[in-house]
Amino acid sequence: MSTAVLIFCTVSYHLILISVAGYSGWFNPDTVATLVASLISIAIVLFTTFYKRGGAAFKVREIAGLRAVEDAIGRATEMARPVLYTPGWGGDIQRPTTIASMNILSHIAEKTADYDCRLVYPTHDPVIMAVAQEVVKESYARVGFPDRYRAEDVAYVSSSQFGYAAAVDGLITRLQPASIFLLGTFEAESLILAETGNSINAIQIAGTDSTIQLSFFIVACDYTLIGEEVFAASGYLSGDKSILASVKAQDIMKVLIALFVVVAVIWSTIEAISNVPLSEWWVF
Amino acid sequence: MVGVLMGRRLPLAVCFVFGLVMFLQYFSEHPVAINLNQTILDYWQIVFAFTLIVGIFTYFKNNVTQISRGSDRPFRLVGLAGFVSMPLLALIWGIKADTPFMWMFENVQAPMQSTVFALLAFFVASASFRGFRARSLPAAVLLLSALLMLLSRSNIGGFFSEGLPEIANWIRDYPSMAARRAILIGIGLGSLTTSLRVIIGIERTWLGGDK
Amino acid sequence: MKRLEARHWTFLGLFVVVTITMLLNIKLEMKVSPYTQDMYTYIESLPEGSVLIISFDHEASSLPEIRPIALAVLRHAFKKGHKLIGVSLLAEGTLIGYRLMRQTADELDLEYGRDYAYLGFRPQYIAAILAMGESIQQTYPRDYLGAPYEQFELLNTVENYNDVAAVISIADGSLTTHWIEYGQARYGVKVLGAVTAAMVTTYDPYLASGQMYAMMGGLRGAAEYEKLIERDGGGARGMLAQSSAHLYVILLVVLGNIVYFVSRKQGGGS
Structure with a gap:
């Protein structure tokens, strides 16, 4: 499975290169925000799955x-x-x-x-x-x-x-x-x-x-x-560790999304109060 | 053993390659990527048509076996009658408007389906009668919200108060939507991790149970 | 004979209430909600001759609710002079969609192929939505009746979603979600929903986020739309039956709680 991680890293690296350079129509700039969000999510899932699952067992709350x-x-x-x-x-x-x-x-x-x-x-x-x-x-x-x-x-x-x-x-x-x-x-x-x-x-x-x-x-x-x-x-x-690891990945992503929402709320509030249009990099 | 291994490895490799290709093509607007996407989608539709054959075959086989064993005979016979007659009508007279197939569709299949769908109204009534009890404060709040929504979605809500639809819309747009968004985000993340596990090959249930 | 249980009585009660209401001919006044108004305003504000894709994404079972919804939208769009292309992502919606389009077009003596066209069904809805984003002609080389795509004046002007003002998904399930997730997110086409009441809350988050442009829902939405276009299509009458059923359910909930509290007081619990 380390092959998959390697392929992911290589593909991500080239994707970023292509998106930065904007190679002759290969990359659609409208999808840059989705690309960044996807790569971060994939990296978190791969990290928890391949590096964290070897450690102590994750505790899942009683359902x-x-x-x-x-x-x-x-x-x-x-x-x-x-x-x-x-x-x-x-x-x-x-x-x-x-x-x-x-x-x-x-x-x-x-x-x-x-x-x-x-x-x-x-x-x-x-x-x-x-x-x-x-x-x-x-x-x-x-x-x-x-x-x-x-x-x-x-x-x-x-x-x-x-x-x-x-x-x-x-x-x-x-x-x-x-x-x-x-x-x-x-x-x-x-x-x-x-x-x-x-x-x-x-x-x-x-x-x-x-x-x-x-x-x-x-x-x-x-x-x-x-x-x-x-x-x-x-x-x-x-009790499968790889599945439990992906549950852990979901939690990490949830925290990131919550932080992102808080930042976006503060950002748009400042924009509304100051009446100065700020960058809308976070809109996608 | 080699055959079994290949039997697992080949689908896993196909899944990985196509998963990656479909992910990458999303970010491209190059004609090559667009054509590739279109071709894969065409094949997807063709493959789907073949999967129906599996369903048709097993449905027929299962029912014939069960009928021969004498289990649920009347139900299975009715099922098989529909199973045989509809394709026959379609093959002989076609499936356009004003054909016997469409007559059967409009006058047999559609009313039967509407009947089963209509059961929902009756079950909503019985479930509401049994389930909506003010057992605790949160349950009472839920109950009150449900009553407000019911009133506002009928055209009698306005008789009680002009503001009722506004209150109901507020419940729908804020507390209800906030909860649903949280659930949707959780589902989205769950879907993402499951899909990734499938693409990189650690989730193999779809191959028939090999964990 | 088996004794009737409480639930059987509730079923019987509902049947009686709805039947009696359907026999009465009462006209109830109603206020148009902002959701329906937005949908109406969008179609109203489009320049004459705009192309709209109407997707019949429903089964036959929901026809009593879907029919007034679809009739209201189709009548309005045709009356405004828009060009409509009908498709269906569920096999069962195909003929129903064709009939509804034909009926509403015939009311205004519109010409097939010039003012509207019907392409019919394609299996695998996600694949179909994505494929239409690339080329509608390649997805539907022939129309529903089997004539080649290029034969029609209207279809010759439409290559993909870029030539379409919006997609209106008439749905009784979650298919509109796929229009949003694939049609809107991938190709940027505007998606409007005309959905059954049970599905309204499913689409609220998409409506609030702007991923869905506008939505009308259920018999109430149909009745409101009928009021806006000043044309009856069965929505108002259906709304009467629905309102009586709602009142009946409210009554049951109140009754259920009285039974609960009385039995709790008597120490029986529930």
Whole structure:
């Protein structure tokens, strides 16, 4: 991976050279602010990932919804009912939230395999289905129960939003899962699924990057992961140092953004008070 | 083993190269970069079309298997009927306006979808009845804000007070927006770090679970 | 027979309230919000003949809400003499968009290919938005009806977003975000949203930051727009049903709290 860091450094160096020299139309000067912000962010992520992960373990604060994961699967096992996991209609495989959701799925699949509890995973996207099948299959194999894996339980149901919602609702009503995980990108189907889950008294753990749907999940589900908690969840559950390192990187970037906002506020306040137009380098 | 290794390494290398290229081309307005971008986007659309075949095949296979086992037979039969009939109608008469395919779309599929969407209104009612309780001071504030928003978004809000929509807009534009922005920044940073992990190859879940 | 639970009664109540309201013919006065006014003012202030891309980014399910919104915007833009190019980033919105454009254009006897054109659907919305930024003709070599791009007078004047005044995304989901993140951020095209009520708050931060130029939302937005263009399109009537549903939900919330406090007083908690 040091090759990746090396490539990054070389590319950054040349990008800066090109942007400074403005080489014959190769560089679009309008994107300079975005370039600087991107390079700083990438440098922070690479630094924490490759240099900090070797040190002491990062501490991630307790997330109630994740503490409840094991209980939820245990409950389903005791009641001899399945666990239902669905990533929502709004995402596709290139969406980071879907990838974060896959990490959580991997952890949950290990548990369901271990407890011999059925895991049902309906999705709206054929690529997500193919990846999820591999993730679940590998998790089952990792804990030593490859025979418990059922390929037909990880299924593509419909690409249409409400076709998907109706299919998942139907599964919830017929299978009566004891625990439901709604983790991924959700749109208007969120409350339809969560309320149906609520009506059968399932324990529901939800998490999404769709801000508007968070309010629905908070009302209808037992636990809700808010935005970035979905990304932190995979590190929290697996203890994977590289994921935890990127959570640390996010915190560093958040502090920088907060400082930047404070400076920008002071800057524009001075501008407003003094009535003298200052440089707008920070506007992009 | 070599095959397995290549099986992992090749997609990782492709991901790294294309991730880097797409990142770099964003900052360029050179015709070469623009053409490269356009070509990659064309291929993206073509690849997507092929992924649908995977979905169609597994949907058909899954349902036929389940029907033969006798599980959820009526639902699966209805699903398969739609699955077979819509492409057939499209192949025979096309998909333009006033074709049987479009008749089915407008008179069967669209009303069914609207029906499921309409469930949302009913679920909002039941969730509000159950969930909006003034259990604590913050919950009471939240409840009050929700009531103000509901009143202002209907055209009866004005009857109670002319200032009601202004108060609701203020809640929407300041406290609510501040919270949402904070969440959005967190999500943006989470997305950035996850994407970077994918590009540099330490995040491999998308390959099917190899951490 | 299974006994009805509390939630079933709430469902039944909503059905009754909305049905009764829909049967009544009450006209409620309303004030136009600054958001809708901004959208109207922008379209109004564009020079006649400006080209607008109207993107039908919705599914069939939201048609009852989307239809009045789209009708209001299309009628206004056509009436002002703007040239409209219709596209769709969701397959299900394609025919709906075509029908709505045709209907509103026919009302003013406008000519297809000169005053408006409909390009139809392209899969993979992000790729489609980015590709149109480079070349609309390359993204859509043919229009929705299969005729070559270069055949139409209007399309011949448009190469990419540089020749377009703005994109108006008529959406029931988060697709407008992609117009902002890729169309606006990458190519600098102005993005306006005409979205369903549930999506309004999603776009507020973009509106406040200026990344989204203007937005009208939900049946209320449609009803307000209808008032501005003085033309009924079903928004006001839908708004009546929505208002009654809102009142009903308020009633339920109040009732839920009374039940909660009474049961807490009796020591039952909740």
